[in-house]
Amino acid sequence: MGSVDALVIGGGFFGCEIAVELRRLGFARVMLCEREAGLLRRASYVNQARVHNGYHYPRSLSTAERSRANFERFVADYGFAVRxxxxxxxxxxxxxxxxxxxxxxxxxxxxxxxxxxxxxxxxxxxxxxxxxxxxxxxxxFDAVALARSAAQRLADVHVDVRLGTPVRVEPIAAPARPVRVTLPSETIEAGLVVNCTYAALDDVGIPVKAxxxxxxxxxxxxxxxxxxxxxxxxxxxxxxxxxxxxxxxxxxxxxxxxxxxxxxxxxxxxxxxxxxxxxxxxxxxxxxxxxxxxxxxxxxxxxxxxxxxxxxxEDDDGRPILAETCVASPRILSVMGSKIDNIYDVLEMLRAHQWKESA
Ligand SMILES: Cc1cc2nc3c(=O)[nH]c(=O)nc-3n(C[C@H](O)[C@H](O)[C@H](O)COP(=O)(O)OP(=O)(O)OC[C@H]3O[C@@H](n4cnc5c(N)ncnc54)[C@H](O)[C@@H]3O)c2cc1C
The missing domain is CATH 3.30.9.10 (D-Amino Acid Oxidase, subunit A, domain 2)
Structure with missing residues (x-):
């Protein structure tokens, strides 16, 4: 059975950025699996392409202020993909x-x-x-330009990207053990699993409390x-x-x-x-x-x-990130970014996370 240090499920904007960050954080063998034939084909493409700057959230001051804080940074970092x-x-x-x-x-x-x-x-x-x-x-923003850049950066840091690869996480037998994951043609063990499947978040075999x-x-x-x-x-x-x-x-x-x-x-x-x-x-x-x-x-x-x-x-339109460690295993993290500019909040969360259980 093959093994990796970290497996990211979902090649949307968040999965790609998280996989690159995990390499930076020291995970040696990182695999990213995406069930579509290309990166950023789902919610990261099908959206209004708005780089939020706070205006949209008069009923959620905290989301408005986070958007405001992240806007210039996003425009500077992803300028090649921003109109x-x-x-x-x-x-x-x-x-x-x-x-x-x-x-x-x-x-x-x-x-x-x-x-x-x-x-x-x-x-x-x-x-x-x-x-x-x-x-x-x-x-x-231009999702096609973001996808192109993500593919390049994943290659640069040697993330093993598997397209057309739907993943299923097997039931957790022992929380301390690596997580067993089924791919179409093999089963692998992952020291860490990051579930970035957005609309499928609770549909890959990982229970989500939120x-x-x-x-x-x-x-x-x-x-x-x-x-x-x-x-x-x-x-x-x-x-x-x-x-x-x-x-x-x-x-x-x-x-x-x-x-x-x-x-x-x-x-x-x-x-x-x-x-x-x-x-x-x-x-x-x-x-x-x-x-x-x-x-x-x-x-x-x-x-x-x-x-x-x-x-x-639902009532205040707020769009905070979701980052939830699985109750059944500290080696599984489910992450939902909620809007593109929240990437900075997600990366900050990853850097602050205690990795000793999974590395
Ligand atoms: C209609 C709409 C409008 C929006 N408008 C905006 C906007 O204007 N501005 C903004 O910032 N945000 C907007 N958003 C939110 C934004 O699109 C999302 O927050 C962001 O794209 C989520 O990225 P992601 O990587 O989490 O999800 P996704 O891009 O959906 O990536 C998840 C990936 O997981 C893959 N996957 C699922 N199950 C499996 C599996 N079992 N195995 C392998 N892969 C799997 C999917 O194929 C998918 O590619 C909008 C969203 C929608 C739907």
């Missing part, structure tokens, strides 16, 4: 849960740019439905009308929408608070997670009421993913 030549507007709907004054004062509190949008951009909105539009600083909420999410890809080719727009705060550059496909994404989620569930597993319909036209129709330039847009395609969040943050 910086874009403008970002936050527009406050007339029926928003926060009004324009409250939003501006929240931005002041977390120390982010929030200036009245220039008239040429403010004119994009229906004035009866939008109370105010603000110029802000928020950017979009309660998760899953939501089948539809993200629509559209060709941006010329007026917003370099503009991202988020309408706050309630059942509204965001359209952002989606650099990985050179299109814009469109998500809608009411129409992006198809169904949600809190019990473990995948539920009925295959899309049976598309809400594309409903998203576009509603968004075009606020932003009339969307009225003539022809959708390109929808992409779907199971969005996974901690149930305890």
């Amino acid at each position: 910086t030549d874009m403008v970002k507007l936050y527009a406050i709907a007339a029926t928003s849960r926060v009004n324009a004054g409250q939003f501006a004062s929240f931005c002041g509190k977390i120390g982010v740019l929030c200036r009245e949008a220039p008239a040429a951009l403010a004119r994009l909105f229906d004035p009866d439905l939008i109370e105010a539009a603000f110029l802000t600083r928020e950017l979009a 309660r998760l909420k899953r939501e089948l999410a539809e993200m629509l890809l559209i060709p941006p009308p010329r007026d917003i080719a370099d503009v991202g727009i988020t309408v706050m705060d309630g059942p509204f929408f965001s359209t952002m550059p989606f650099p990985a496909a050179k299109l814009h994404s469109l998500s809608h608070v009411r129409y992006t989620p198809h169904e949600a569930w809190t019990e473990p597993g995948h539920g009925n997670a295959l899309p049976t319909r598309s809400n594309a036209m409903a998203m576009l129709r509603d968004a075009a009421r606020f932003l009339p330039v969307l009225a003539k847009v022809e959708p390109v395609r929808s992409i779907f993913e199971i969005k996974t969040v901690l149930l305890r943050n």
Whole structure:
């Protein structure tokens, strides 16, 4: 039977970064297994590509402040994959849960740019439905560029990357012993297992205590009308929408608070997670009421993913990291980053972790 010092399950953004970090921390033989045919093909690709800077979280000051703290660092470290030549507007709907004054004062509190949008951009909105539009600083990342760089860095530090390799962790017989893991063609023992499978977190044979909420999410890809080719727009705060550059496909994404989620569930597993319909036209129709330039847009395609969040943050939209040591074995850690810029919080957690049980 083969063995490794550390096995990372899941080749999304977090699994890749964690595997590289484990090498830095001294784990000699690190293997990363991803069941898809390439890296960053699931949630790390199917998302709104927003490098958060706090604006999105007026109801969770702690998440807003963490995003604020990590934003510049992310842009500096992953600049090759961040679209910086874009403008970002936050527009406050007339029926928003926060009004324009409250939003501006929240931005002041977390120390982010929030200036009245220039008239040429403010004119994009229906004035009866939008109370105010603000110029802000928020950017979009390119998941394909992140995947390319991750593959290179994993190779540079000699992580053994296995694509097309679904993993199952076998029941824990003795907590102190290495963890036995089944791959399609072999069984191996791992001194440490880091479970970075996001939507499959409790579906790889590792029990997870935290309660998760899953939501089948539809993200629509559209060709941006010329007026917003370099503009991202988020309408706050309630059942509204965001359209952002989606650099990985050179299109814009469109998500809608009411129409992006198809169904949600809190019990473990995948539920009925295959899309049976598309809400594309409903998203576009509603968004075009606020932003009339969307009225003539022809959708390109929808992409779907199971969005996974901690149930305890359902009301405040907070997005802290999850890092949970398995009750059955100190050699198993489940990690969920929740949003891309949380990578720094995850790496900090790994550096502070007591590794003596597993190294
Ligand atoms: C609709 C949507 C919109 C979002 N918008 C944003 C946003 O704008 N900004 C932001 O920062 N974050 C956003 N997020 C959150 C962000 O996408 C995730 O936090 C991040 O991508 C999670 O990365 P990950 O590596 O944990 O997960 P993933 O990228 O999903 O990686 C997990 C990997 O595990 C693999 N896997 C699963 N089971 C197994 C197994 N048994 N064996 C081997 N491999 C397995 C999967 O194939 C997958 O590749 C959004 C998420 C969604 C779904």
